[in-house]
Amino acid sequence: MALASRPLALATLLTLPAIAAATEPPALHYTVTPVVEQGDLKALDVVLEGIAGPDGTLDVVLPGKQERLAANGGLSAGKDGHLVLSAKPGAPVALRYRRSGTAPFTNDPGIEPYVTAGWMQAPCSGLLAMPADGVARAITVTWHVPPRWRAITSLDAHHPTTRAEAGASACFLGRDVSEAKQPIGHGGALHVYTTDPAGSAAFTDLVAKSLSVVASAAGGTARDYAVYATPVQADGADIAGWSQPGFMSAVFARGARLSALAGPAINDYARMLAPTPVDPATAWYTQGLRSYLVASDLLSSHALGREDMAGYLDQIIANYGNSPFRRASNARIVSEWQSSPDLQAVPGERGILFGWLLDAQLRKATGGRACLADVLRTLAPSVSDPGVALAAAVKQAGGGDITPLYEKYIVRGELLQLPPGALGPCMVVSTETDPYGWQVQRVSARCTAATE
Known part of the structure; x- marks a missing residue:
């Protein structure tokens, strides 16, 4: 898209x-x-x-x-x-x-390409x-x-x-195109192709650092990832782009918030390193809960700051809250998996939010001595019955019985809404009612790492 x-x-x-x-x-x-x-x-x-x-x-x-x-x-x-x-x-x-x-930002590249004097970008x-x-x-x-x-x-x-x-692929043409290469994890590399290496340097560094955290959370084994980046002189902080596992193509104003670009690359790369083929029955774990581990590590490693993480989570929670499949049971997800990309996105979004919910409960039950990220690191990226394995691991860590929560939010697919303090003292979860009467949650940063 x-x-x-x-x-x-x-x-x-x-x-x-x-x-x-x-x-x-x-x-x-x-x-x-x-x-x-x-x-x-x-x-x-x-x-x-x-x-x-x-x-x-x-x-x-x-x-x-x-x-x-x-x-x-x-x-x-x-x-x-x-x-x-x-x-x-x-x-x-x-x-x-x-x-x-x-020129950039005056049309939708899904309809026509972006064409400027020095480059062209478009979904093919x-x-x-x-x-x-x-x-x-x-x-x-x-x-x-x-x-x-x-x-x-x-x-x-x-x-x-x-x-x-x-429509999810990229066709890129440029004058004097350069390639910036940075290592990712063990054996992987980020390849950034651009006509403006200086203008893309900060973006390149952010993506390389973020994807290295993704590779580490996935076990360390990495794969190559390509980015076609074209920074432009434009008003505001506009971004246009399209991506899928394997590459991302982005056109961005020089004043754009770079974390908005890093988020999709993080999601794509996490799916690249997730077990394949995807099993719809366990996608909430392999694509969702394991992505929670990535997000948690991004935050703790400061690859993304709290404001950037809040923006990243806000997009996920908004996508989930606005999805027509947000209340789909896991059985429905399995039976209708081939029907819609919107439905395919729900297990991943739901799993990430389920991770933050469990983390808040585990920290509260143990007085902050245990966290879900450490629990997940004891589990394989793919297990035959992740619900049972997760419940046993959380209980052993002192978090009590999470089976009722698993049955409610994963099995039955009831609407998952985070309590206000689920993301810690420096991020606020609020609930809004949209014009159609749906309750949609949003995430915003209340403090930054510098003020903690």
Whole structure:
């Protein structure tokens, strides 16, 4: 997902599995040529080559402004950016068009790319006209770039891709692109590609430090993570971005609060290192409670300060509170797992909040002598029955019987709302009623580490 013109507008994408097809449809090939005049990027010319289906058509979506459209066969335009290429069944079809985009924060990059004189950023579905039928296809992209320019895409030519998945991918082009590399954990590295290394330095340091904490909480074994970063001179603290496990792409004003960018990278990286494949029945533990351990370690290690952590948790608790699946039972999550990315997000959010709830109870029961993070470090990242294992570990640490809480919030899926002091004396949990009558909790910092 890509969002723009909002102070904290960076989201993480969960994509649904592609619709199964009896045979994989023919591959799509794109050729992208930057239009550079006097050294500055003006637009991008794109050629799509594919094969007409059994009905003699290839229906693709090109959102936003459609410029210089041309085809080697029939071409008709429909609603919402749909373009139908027509030829004989099984015959080659080609579509040519131009993408000019606009400057940052004036449009949604899910519709059109961000295009400036020195770089272009977009989810690949904002640059490439792609079929909207949900069927995965092999996709290859060839870039014809002039000297000093470099193009990078997160699309995997060996992994068939749907348009929805391409919406979570990144197509990045820049002049004089540099790569900053920092180690993460044991054996991993952060790769930051940018046209402004000085402007991206603080962001690079923050993400590297944060992901190292994630790797440590996951057991130390790390993997590489890529970021395409473009700081810009803009008013306010706007951020636009899109991400998924493996990479993050971000455009941010130089005055932006960097923790808003780090949060999605932390979530993505935690999912990368979590046990796979995801078991919906235990996702509240593997993706949620283990992410609580990451958040706790980020706070205790000062990788994120209290104000930044409050912002990070506020986004999680708001997403959970506004989810239509916030009261879904664990059985429903298992049975409907394939139906919606919103539903897939709930176990992780619920598990993180459940962790803070248990931590508050454990600290109170033991007079502060025990904390949930230490309990979780005694458990494996994946256990066959995490509810039983967690209850036994918390009881042994002096926290009493948490089975009723587990049954209430995890099994039955009742709405989990944190008590006001659950996050400690320096963060406040408040409850608000939104315009639709839903009670939604928010988190704010009441003090900083410097004043404690």
